[in-house]
Amino acid sequence: MTDTTIAGGPVERDPELPGLLLRTERDALVPLLRATAPEGFAIRTRACPDWTVREVLAHCSAVLTRVVERRYEKDVFSPAANQRDIAERADWTDQQVVDELERGMTEAGSKIARAGGILDGIALGEWVHAGDVREALGEPGAYAGAGLPLALTLLARITREKGQVPLHADLDDRDEPLRFGEPDGQRPPARYIGDAPTLVRLYSGRPTDGAGFELAGVEAGELNIYA
Incomplete structure (x- = not known):
């Protein structure tokens, strides 16, 4: 699996x-x-x-x-x-x-x-x-590559177990949104629109300058799992 x-x-x-x-x-x-x-x-x-x-x-x-x-x-x-x-x-x-x-x-x-x-x-x-x-090292696709789908699956579970803000991510190359964090019944899910590598940057506290994305219902710093 x-x-x-x-x-x-x-x-x-x-x-x-x-x-x-x-x-x-x-x-x-x-x-x-x-x-x-x-x-x-x-x-x-x-x-x-x-x-x-x-x-x-x-x-x-x-x-x-x-x-x-x-x-x-x-x-x-x-x-x-x-x-x-x-x-x-x-x-x-x-x-x-x-x-x-x-x-x-x-x-x-x-x-x-x-x-x-x-x-x-x-x-x-x-x-x-x-x-x-x-x-x-100046390599393209720093936070992409063959491991990205596996990393997203692992990230989804980790953010859920850490009780982070629920978030629906509409990724550029996916038809359905991916869900991160843990719904608590009190806070509506935040929304992210953009590419998956930038979402990884947000969740890991990496620089996102120059990246085009939309984030609503949560501050970027709240997503950082390493904060």
Whole structure:
């Protein structure tokens, strides 16, 4: 069940979806990184301006390694822990970081599947960070590609479970609106009209300058699942 519909009611958890999203993104991102010159890894990202491409990748690979090895110390995903993980890889070559990332994207899915849903958001976060990297490297369709439908399905369930504002999204390439958030019977659903990558940017707190979209019934900041 890797293409769960999100046009209607509650989104059922597909335990295999996070792993499929990671492997799909692996197949797109890793070849790009293998062909990237050293100066590309030193570019700062817009979404995480304190981090370079290399540092975003080091963060991503470290998180996946923790999942694969089941190492969850206290505050394991805190800002301080993230910086420690990056510092621990400071002496690695760029390609060693990519090696670890590739292994993690290959092996973490089975561990996430068995965790009952608590780790599913990691796969979405890894996919969003891959978009951050593609954007920094000047690649078109930074938050699009083959993983986008999987990411939208996962995003719909995560926003529902977080009890976020209900939203009907009329996407440019879909006939029926997609539903996000959790209806509470008190607030009418907000509406989004635009493309799917821009909706992903809104939900992940990424810059949307220059994007054409309409948003009614909710402020953009209310959608950010990472706020």
